[in-house]
Amino acid sequence: MSERSFFTLDESGAYIPTRYARSAWSDTMVNGPAVVVAAARALESEHGASGFQPSRLTVDLFAPVRTAPLVAVTEEVRSGNRIRVADVRLLQEEKVVARATLVQLRRGEQPPGQVWRSNRVVEAPADADPDEARPGTNVFFGSGEEQQSWSRDMGAHQNDQRKKFWHHPLDVVEGEDATPFQRAAILAESTSLMAHWGDAGIGFINADLTLALARLPRSGDLGIEADEHLSDAGVAVGTASLFDRDGVFGTGTVVAVSNAGRQIDFTRRRAGSGDSGAIGSNEAATRV
Numbered sequence: 603m604s605e606r607s608f609f610t611l612d613e614s615g616a617y618i619p620t621r622y623a624r625s626a627w628s629d630t631m632v633n634g635p636a637v638v639v640a641a642a643r644a645l646e647s648e649h650g651a652s653g654f655q656p657s658r659l660t661v662d663l664f665a666p667v668r669t670a671p672l673v674a675v676t677e678e679v680r681s682g683n684r685i686r687v688a689d690v691r692l693l694q695e696e697k698v699v700a701r702a703t704l705v706q707l708r709r710g711e712q713p714p715g716q717v718w719r720s721n722r723v724v725e726a727p728a729d730a731d732p733d734e735a736r737p738g739t740n741v742f743f744g745s746g747e748e749q750q751s752w753s754r755d756m757g758a759h760q761n762d763q764r765k766k767f768w769h770h771p772l773d774v775v776e777g778e779d780a781t782p783f784q785r786a787a788i789l790a791e792s793t794s795l796m797a798h799w800g801d802a803g804i805g806f807i808n809a810d811l812t813l814a815l816a817r818l819p820r821s822g823d824l825g826i827e828a829d830e831h832l833s834d835a836g837v838a839v840g841t842a843s844l845f846d847r848d849g850v851f852g853t854g855t856v857v858a859v860s861n862a863g864r865q866i867d868f869t870r871r872r873a874g875s876g877d878s879g880a881i882g883s884n885e886a887a888t889r890v
Contacts, residue, residue, distance in 0.1 A: 603743075603745050603829055604727065604734075605776060606622060606625040606737045606738040606773060607620060607622065607737075607772055607773040607774060607775055607776040607777075607778075608620060608622050608635070608636040608639060608640070608772055608773070608775070609623060609636070609640065609672075609774060609775045609776070610612060610775060610776045611775050612671065612775075614673075615674075615776070615795075616671040616672060616673045617640050617671065617672040617673075617674065618672075619632050619636065619670075619672070619763070622636075622772055622774070623669070623698065624669055627679065630668055630669050631666060631667065631668065631859050632667040632668065632669055632672070633670065634663065634791045634794075634808070634811075635682045635771075635788045635791040635792070636667075637661070637663060637672075637692065637699075637700050637718075637791070638661050638663075638702075638787050638788065638811055639669050639771075639780075639784050639788045639791075640672055640674060640751075640774065641661050641674065641692055641700060641701075641702035641787075641788050642659055642660075642661075642692050642693060642702070642704075642774075642784050642787035643674075643774045643775070643781075643784055644670070644676055644690045644692075645647060645659070645676060645688050645690050645702065645704040646704070646781060646783050646784065648676045648688070648704075649676060649678060649686070649704065650706070650783075651681075651686055651706055652710050653709055654686055654706035654707060654868060655703060655706060655707050655708070655709050655817070656706055656783045656814055656815060656818070656819070657705050657706060657707045657788055657814065657816075658703060658704070658705040658812065658813065658814050658815070659702060659703070659705075659790075659812070659813040660703050660810065660811070660812045660813075661677075661700060661702040661706050661810060661811045661812075661838055662700060662701050662702070662789075662809070662810050663700050663746055663808065663809060663810055663811070664699075664700065664809065665698070665699040665700065666699070667692070667694065667695075667699045668694060669822050670695070670818055671694065672692055672694055672699075673692070673694070673742075674690050674691070674693075675691045676688055676689065676690045676717065676760045677688065677689045678688075679703075679768070682855045683708065684707065684708045685705065685706070685707060685708075686705070686706040687703065687704070687705050687706075687708075688703070688704050688706075689701065689702070689704075690702050690703075690704075690862055697861050700819045701786060706787065706853065707770075711819075712740045715806075719727070721836035722843070722850065723749060723850060724749075724825065724827060724843070724845040724850060725748070725749045725750065725881075726823070726825060726847050727740075727742040727744075727752035727766060727768050727822075728741070728750055728752075729752070730742060730752075730768060730823055732821060732822070732823065732847065733845055735770045735821075735822045735823040736770060736822075737770055737771065737772045737773050737780070737803075738770065738772050739769070739770050739778055740768065740769055740770045740823040741768070741769040742754060742767070742768040742769070743755070743756045743759045743765070743766070743767055744759065744765070744766040744767070745759040745763040745764065745765050745766070745786050746761075746763040746766070747763075747764060748762060751784075752768065756866045756868050757869040757870075758797055759840035759868075760799070760800075760801060760802075760803060760867070760868050760869050761800075761801050762800050762801045763829070764827065765795070765796045765797075765799050765828045766796065766825060766826065766827040767773075767792055767795070767796060767814060767825065767826050767827075768824070768825040768826075769789075770785075770821060770823040770824070771784075771785040771821050771824065772788065772789035772807075782818040782820070783815075783818055785819060785822075785824060785850060786813060786815060786818065786819050786824070786844060787813055788827050788875050789824045789825075789844055789854075789878075790811060790813040790842075790844060790852070790854035791808075791811055792816065792826050792842075792854075793808070793811060793826065793840055793841055793842040793854030793855065794806065794807070794808035794811075794856045794866070795829045796827065796828040796840070796886075797828045797829070797830065797837055797838075797840025797841060797842055798827055798831055798833075798840050798858055798878045800807075802865065802867070803865050803866045803867040803868055803869075804865070804866050804868075805860060805862045805864075805865040805866075806833070806840075806858035806859065806860060806861060807858055807859060807861045808840075808856040808857070808858045809856075809857050809858060809859055810857055811854060811856050812851045812854070812856070813844075813852060813853075813856045814852055814854075814855075815850060815852040816851060817850060817851045817852075818851070819844070819846040819851055820846050820847070820848050821845035821846040821847040821848070823846075823847075824844065824846050825843070825844070825845045825846070826842050826843070826845070827842060827843050827845065828840070828841075828842050828855065829842050829843055829853070831840040836859060836860030837857070837858075837859060837860070838857065838858040838859075838860075839855070839856070839857055839858075840855070840856045840857075840858060841853060841854065841855050841856075842854045842855075842884055848874050
């Protein structure tokens, strides 16, 4: 159990941001991964069902989230035999700052027959020791098509090549290990960073995130690799694949809006190893 977490909980169950939840650009703002995983934890803890797979999490990020108590209010939408749906609203000072929907599908027998698969090859960094992985460690960035083009220097990968990122996500609340679903949600928030980061930095902020899961991740440290970037007139769509040490287990999709006036240049913010790299990587995906 790690002390590296995005939040503590107060007596009412509200999420109190820690220093790990803060944005690098403003001590009064909460970063994107923290907002997303607060929604994921609330939905999983209050509406998670045995025998069901968390299959889709969609989070709308439409307002700034401050470093103030964050209250999660959930609602069951449907409790069916094969499909379950629940919503959550995240509030600060009684105002909604984000909302999310979780769809869960019942696990069952795999249908017969063969289906086309891309059979893409994805690999963890050779230097990422699974026995030493703990929240906030094993941080690596990569670019290009070479499978082992990994390094700990984030700025070294600021180019126009395909991006990838590997790390062990932080815990959500202090004193509680993040679940596989929560770690997948944290990882997926980096879809915008992977898809929209170019040779001049990143100039888009994501307005939402959709995480789709065929299965839950099996390893503690996880990876994400860009699949596509589409943009025109300041509106962008980004997609990425999420993988663990056994292969791809899900996808992330975001829509984003131009923030060219506050372009982030990662060559001026070199991410190092250990805690600084972990914090920097989370903050890189922040809505600024």
